[in-house]
Amino acid sequence: MATAPDAQKAIPSQENLLLDYVRRLEKHRGGRQVVHVHLSQLRPFNRREQHIRAATSSFDPLISTTMGQLFALRSADLIFAFKAEARPQVETVVQKVRFLFSDDPLIAEVSTHEKPFATWYDAVNDYDDILRLARELAEEEEVRLTKVRSRMDARSSLRAKQEQGEPLTPDILARVEDALGRADLSNYVRRQFVCKVDSKLIPEQEFSELFISINDLRETLMPGVNLTSNRWLFYHLTETLDKRMLSMLSKTDAITITGEISINANVKTLLSDEFQVFDDNVSASRRGAMVIELQKEDIFSDLPAFLIAREYVQERGYRVLLDGLTMQTMFLVDREKLGCDHAKLIWTPALADSGDDVKERLRQIAASGGGGRMIMCRCDTRESVEFGRSVGIDRFQGRFIEGLIAEDGRRRDLLKLKHRIQRGTAGDDEEEMIE
Amino acid sequence: MAEIPSPDMLEEKLLLDRLNRMEAGAPGYYAVHLHLSELKSSNRKPHFIRLASRNFDNLTNQHEATLFQMKNADQILLCRTVPVHEVENPVEKVRALFSEDQLTHIDETGLGEDRLSTWYDLSENEDFRAFVRVVGSLVLEAEETAKREAAEAVAQQKSVGQPLTAQHLTALSQVLPRVPIDDLIREQLCLHIGANGPEGVIFREHFISIGDLKKRVAPGVNLFSSIWLFQYLTEGLDRVILANMAGRNFEKMSEPISLNLNIGTVLSRDFQNFHRAVAGHEDNVIIEMQVIDIFSDVDAFTIARNMLQQNGYRVLVDGISPVSMQFFDPAILGADFIKVGWGTEFENEEEDDSKVADLRRIIRDAGKESIILSRVDSEQAIQWGLNLGITRFQGFLMDRLIDTVRSQGRRARIKKERAAAAR
Numbered sequence: 001m002a003t004a005p006d007a008q009k010a011i012p013s014q015e016n017l018l019l020d021y022v023r024r025l026e027k028h029r030g031g032r033q034v035v036h037v038h039l040s041q042l043r044p045f046n047r048r049e050q051h052i053r054a055a056t057s058s059f060d061p062l063i064s065t066t067m068g069q070l071f072a073l074r075s076a077d078l079i080f081a082f083k084a085e086a087r088p089q090v091e092t093v094v095q096k097v098r099f100l101f102s103d104d105p106l107i108a109e110v111s112t113h114e115k116p117f118a119t120w121y122d123a124v125n126d127y128d129d130i131l132r133l134a135r136e137l138a139e140e141e142e143v144r145l146t147k148v149r150s151r152m153d154a155r156s157s158l159r160a161k162q163e164q165g166e167p168l169t170p171d172i173l174a175r176v177e178d179a180l181g182r183a184d185l186s187n188y189v190r191r192q193f194v195c196k197v198d199s200k201l202i203p204e205q206e207f208s209e210l211f212i213s214i215n216d217l218r219e220t221l222m223p224g225v226n227l228t229s230n231r232w233l234f235y236h237l238t239e240t241l242d243k244r245m246l247s248m249l250s251k252t253d254a255i256t257i258t259g260e261i262s263i264n265a266n267v268k269t270l271l272s273d274e275f276q277v278f279d280d281n282v283s284a285s286r287r288g289a290m291v292i293e294l295q296k297e298d299i300f301s302d303l304p305a306f307l308i309a310r311e312y313v314q315e316r317g318y319r320v321l322l323d324g325l326t327m328q329t330m331f332l333v334d335r336e337k338l339g340c341d342h343a344k345l346i347w348t349p350a351l352a353d354s355g356d357d358v359k360e361r362l363r364q365i366a367a368s369g370g371g372g373r374m375i376m377c378r379c380d381t382r383e384s385v386e387f388g389r390s391v392g393i394d395r396f397q398g399r400f401i402e403g404l405i406a407e408d409g410r411r412r413d414l415l416k417l418k419h420r421i422q423r424g425t426a427g428d429d430e431e432e433m434i435e
Numbered sequence: 436m437a438e439i440p441s442p443d444m445l446e447e448k449l450l451l452d453r454l455n456r457m458e459a460g461a462p463g464y465y466a467v468h469l470h471l472s473e474l475k476s477s478n479r480k481p482h483f484i485r486l487a488s489r490n491f492d493n494l495t496n497q498h499e500a501t502l503f504q505m506k507n508a509d510q511i512l513l514c515r516t517v518p519v520h521e522v523e524n525p526v527e528k529v530r531a532l533f534s535e536d537q538l539t540h541i542d543e544t545g546l547g548e549d550r551l552s553t554w555y556d557l558s559e560n561e562d563f564r565a566f567v568r569v570v571g572s573l574v575l576e577a578e579e580t581a582k583r584e585a586a587e588a589v590a591q592q593k594s595v596g597q598p599l600t601a602q603h604l605t606a607l608s609q610v611l612p613r614v615p616i617d618d619l620i621r622e623q624l625c626l627h628i629g630a631n632g633p634e635g636v637i638f639r640e641h642f643i644s645i646g647d648l649k650k651r652v653a654p655g656v657n658l659f660s661s662i663w664l665f666q667y668l669t670e671g672l673d674r675v676i677l678a679n680m681a682g683r684n685f686e687k688m689s690e691p692i693s694l695n696l697n698i699g700t701v702l703s704r705d706f707q708n709f710h711r712a713v714a715g716h717e718d719n720v721i722i723e724m725q726v727i728d729i730f731s732d733v734d735a736f737t738i739a740r741n742m743l744q745q746n747g748y749r750v751l752v753d754g755i756s757p758v759s760m761q762f763f764d765p766a767i768l769g770a771d772f773i774k775v776g777w778g779t780e781f782e783n784e785e786e787d788d789s790k791v792a793d794l795r796r797i798i799r800d801a802g803k804e805s806i807i808l809s810r811v812d813s814e815q816a817i818q819w820g821l822n823l824g825i826t827r828f829q830g831f832l833m834d835r836l837i838d839t840v841r842s843q844g845r846r847a848r849i850k851k852e853r854a855a856a857a858r
Contacts, residue, residue, distance in 0.1 A: 235663040315528055332764075
């Protein structure tokens, strides 16, 4: 493994402490009880740091009177082991914690829900269950750590190979690029919309990103190859595809484009003759309807070149989008300072689990420049949109949004049909509404 | 309208011809000289100059105006009865394009002349004559440049080579393991410079000379042409240097060493082997990682940095330029050192007080002990760094400096010994 063994041992995890405690409990089971409070099941918005802190501190009086010991797990779950005589007080505390989250479905649906808010154990009767639980929790934590630690280790790369295909090598890349040179890529062009989404989840299209689908290409050109296995070779491939996209757009008959669009490019490409040809073929009025997406690592690999390229394309009317921000890079890179019109933040569920200060900073960034400049992309769940809206982001892109667009289309069709029926049977009940 | 220059005809000459055909005091004519040759070298790149010229496309299409591209990067616009504001518009766009450059900054006092452009009213005899003289000297300059370039082009073709492709990489990945390149490992010192000169060695960086590597394994290929493919190549080189360094005796090392590695390498088995060889001397090893690598996967960097620091290694972030420091705060990355690359384009930066103050603040916030100015090849670079509060330096000049100091020390020692023997 890449990490030296003592790297993680510095601070034992709560999960490990719990397991240790439960093992020692074996000899002192009498008069002991354990309660497991399932805060991890709460909706992410309720799992805020301050809420978890409030829940944890509710146990403080019991801890200070040495009635019990609390384990606050990484998942946000709480486990409290206590002396049986304190059971009434503990029940009161758990009830209090429950009130903290009373508007959460976990609480609201508790009667019908399979998972209860809290599970109670008796150390004498349920010791095996307690031990199993502690073991499972410790193992889960270990797995999580190993996953982080060994992302590059031989075992995981072997697993990746079996699951995701052969790694991309220069040799394969050379063959793929050769094949690309001869292929008609217009069939692989896809578009994905960036939409403004309101509280009722009604999408309003802003622009659509045009790209060549690497996944579809992979199916035809290089089945069984894991294209993302080497970052640098993958970037090179995408650069090649972005250039092809540009040349397709330069020939107006290759693909038809309507509405506002965005394309991916490299700083180097914007300074190249290929871009000049593209630019010559774009009417001045269309440039205002075009967004150029640039990756953050590309921008920072030659910042002076970026500054000039950005100034140039913006001058000609294009808008510039800073692409590929993650939770971590979000705070490293300042869209406004870089002079980009938009920025894209990649959605991951970890965002919803991040602390309150992260959310507050996100809220500030989302509001900067008058708001509406931040786009959350790769949104594949409803949660992503809900989270985005909770921090002031209202532009979204991703599979979930494509679903909303389709749904919206169906809804509109239905509405149209309904109007037609109404017109046909004028005078009938007009109160009836579909929505 | 615009003439079409024959390939071997210099635009400078075409312009001079036009002027010669004009009678002195040509009514309605005026010229605008854009002094792009005075841009910082990093802004004077051909593709940037081309972008600048495109701002005049509309003007030359719609009016009686011609743009002449000088060989030294200057641009001259020759206009006849074009409203001045029509010309001002694209000139201001060029100014905005290079807004980071001193050349385009407007003198707020209104007393100084605009450094970016000079305007000549060719209907005035005095202006006309002055302009002809300027163009005349541009012709001479261009002819010499053209001659030199022709000679250099041949040499360059040979030395730079064709762009690196995936095919080349395939061939290289087969060749690299078989060709010994350990002898291409070079060293460069990073020194602490105090008020009285060098005060100690911070570390000695070990790296594979790409120039020499190219000569040995890929003489006809420009290894730097694709930044992504170059990064891939360095992953292979990491393995070579790690294996080499693992064979050294860390116990006997008198100075700390530094290695520039990919994040992927730090998290790989190759690094574990190296770690075993270091065995307890981690505090003598500094691992450098590139900013482009860090930005493309901050998560992986964080894991690598924590792992290194927890084990006693020190971490250095490389590939930062003074410009990029103005756009993100490198201190956030939590590294022990930050390496800032010097370039001659920063020579005149001190003219801009607000920028200097900015940089000084960033350096202070990051901790000046952690900032290293690299690629130091002139006294001027050291001065520039010292002026900003930097005291750690790396570059050819440092290696020469330490040689001088050491030979002086040796001479002084010999002198002392001789004096003692004579007594």
